[in-house]
Amino acid sequence: MTIRDVAAAAGVSVTTVSDALNGKGKLRQETRDRIRRTADSLGYRPSRVAQAFRHGRTGTIALVLPHRDVSGNEYDMIGLDYYMTIASGSARAAFSEGYAVMLTPRISTADEWRLIGPDGVVLCDPAAGDPRIDLLEGMGIPVVSIERDPDRPDRPFYVSGDNDRNMRDLLDHLHAQGARRIALLSARSTWAWTLEGTQAYESWCAGHGLRPFVAQVSVDRLEADSYRAACALLDAAEPPDALIASAEQYSEGATRACRERGIRVPEDLLLAIGIDNRFAQQSDPPITAIDLRPADQAGAAVEMLLRRLNGERVERPTLVPSRLRVRSSTVRRGVG
Amino acid sequence: MTIRDVAAAAGVSVTTVSDALNGKGKLRQETRDRIRRTADSLGYRPSRVAQAFRHGRTGTIALVLPHRDVSGNEYDMIGLDYYMTIASGSARAAFSEGYAVMLTPRISTADEWRLIGPDGVVLCDPAAGDPRIDLLEGMGIPVVSIERDPDRPDRPFYVSGDNDRNMRDLLDHLHAQGARRIALLSARSTWAWTLEGTQAYESWCAGHGLRPFVAQVSVDRLEADSYRAACALLDAAEPPDALIASAEQYSEGATRACRERGIRVPEDLLLAIGIDNRFAQQSDPPITAIDLRPADQAGAAVEMLLRRLNGERVERPTLVPSRLRVRSSTVRRGVG
DNA sequence: CTGAAAGCGCTTACAG
C-alpha cells in the first residue's frame, strides 16, 4: 500500500496525493478531502522511513538524562520516577509524530554524536552553561531542554515548570498549617529548578520575616546524603517545624531520620517534597508533593523540537503548570 | 559523502563498494581491503536511513518492560534499577549496529503496533503464555525475550540468567553462614525467574531437610507489600534466621520491618536480595545480592534479535552468567 | 490547478 496505490484509486497523480496529504500545493479543498478519504479507506499510511530518507532525517530523537556517580559507577537518573515519566512521556509524544525516542548512552564528543545521528535532542536539566547545547547546535542538531540553562537567559528553546511559583505555593501552604521554621534540603547543582526554587524560598522567607535554613545535599547518593543532612537539621538546637525535601529520594532520607528520632509526621514536623513520586504517594503518611507533570513536560518538549525540525520559529519557552498535591504529611488536625 | 564518492575515489563502481563493505559478492580480497581503506580515509559511513529504506526496515527496536498498577496508575517498571540498566544497555548495544531503541508506551492491539512499526521487539519478563509474543510474531515482527516464557519451553528466542543455579548458590552461601531457617519473599507473578527461583528454593530445602517458608508478595506495591510480608514472617512463632527478598524494593520493605523490631542484620538475621540494585549497595549494612548483569542480558538480547532480523538461524537461548555479590548483610563474624 | 520526472543513498538482480 504505497502512495501510487492511493493515486491510482483516486485517479490522480502521486504529486497530488502527496500535496493533499501534506497540506501543500494549491489543490481545491474538495480534491484534498476526496483524496484524504480514499487514503483513509485504503488504510494508507505514508512510510516514515521513506519520508525520513527523502528529508535526510533519521526519524529519531535522543533523550539525554542527567547521570550521577555512585561509588565510581555512573547511573542514568532514569531510576527516578520523574525521569522515568519523562522518558515514557516523550516516547509516546514522539511516536504519534512518527519519531522514535532513544535513550542516549554516555556521550561526549561530536564524533560519537555523529555516530548516533539523531535529528534532535531533548536534554533534561542542563547545567549552567551546558557545553552540550553548543556542541549539538553547532552540529546542526537542535536541542530543546526540559528546564532552562541558567546561563542562557535568552535562549527560548526550553520547557519548564514555574519553579518560583511552585515553591511559594508550597511555602504558603506550610505557613497556613502553622509552620514557622521551614527548612529546605536543596540539591547541590546548577540546575535551574534548584536555583530558582532556592531563590524563591529565600525571598519568601525574607518577605515573611522568617529565617531560612538551607542544607545543600548532593545529587549522587540521594537517600544517604539527604539522611545525613536531615539528621543535622533535626539535631540542631532549634530544629525546624517543617521540612522541604526538594529532590526525589530526599524524602526517603528525611523519613528515616525522623523515624529514628521518634519525630512524628505531621504532628511534630511537616514534611513535603519538591518532586512527586511513588515513594511520596505510598509513604506512611503520604507526603505532600509538587507534581511537575513530567509527562506533559516531555510532550511539550517533543512538540517544540518537532516545530524546530520543521523549520517553524519558536519564540518563547513553554511553561507547564504544576500541581501541589496536598497529602497528610503537611496537614495538622484542626488546622486549614 | 556518499557511496558514489567512495566509488569515484577508489576508481570502481558503487556496486563494488557496496559489496566490499558488506562482505558480499566475489571480490578479490585485495580489492576489498583497498576499498575499505579508501572508505575509512574518507570518513565514509553508509547512511542508516538509506539502508533501512532500501531494506524496508525502520531501524528501530521496541523495548517492552513490564508495568505495574499502583493505585490505579500504570507505571513502567523502568523505575527499577534492573530495568533501567536493561534500557540503557540495549540502547548502547543497538546503537553500535545502527539501531535505535525506543521505549514502548502501553500498547495492546496489532493496529497500535503497526503504527509504531518496529523491526523487532525486546520483551522483558514475559508472563506465562504471553499473548504479545504470538501477536507480534504473527505480524512478522520477531521477538526476543529477556527471561523465557514459562509456557513455551521449546521457544529458543530468549536470554536469561541461570535462575536455578543463582538461588542454589545463594542458599549454599547462607547455609555456610549458619542459617537454618531461610525464608523467601517470592514475587507473585508467572515470570520465569520467579517460578524457577522458587522451585530451586523448594527443592534445595527438601534436599537439605529444611522447612521452606515462602511468602508471596505482589509486584505492584513492592516496598509496602514486602514490608507487610516481612512483618508477618518476623512476628511468627518461629521467625527465620535468614531472609531472601527476591525482587527489587523487597529489601526496602524487609529492612524497614527489621529496623522497627530492633532486629539486627546480620547479627540476628541474614538478609539477601535476588536482584542487585543501588539500594542494596548503599544500605547499612550493604546487602548481599545476585547481580544478574542486566547490561549483558540486554546486549545479548539485542544481538539475538539482530541475528533474527538478518535471517540467521537462532537455535538456542543465551545464558548470561550471574554473579553473587556477597556483602556484610550475610556475613557473620567468625563464620565462613 | 495538476502531472511527469528527477532524485534522496543505498542494494541487488543481471549483464558482460
Place this chain on the structure above:
DNA sequence: CTGAAAGCGCTTACAG
C-alpha cells in the same frame, strides 16, 4: 571478477 541500471516510497522543483 566488475559495472550499469533498476528501484525501494516518498517529495519537490518544474512544466504545462
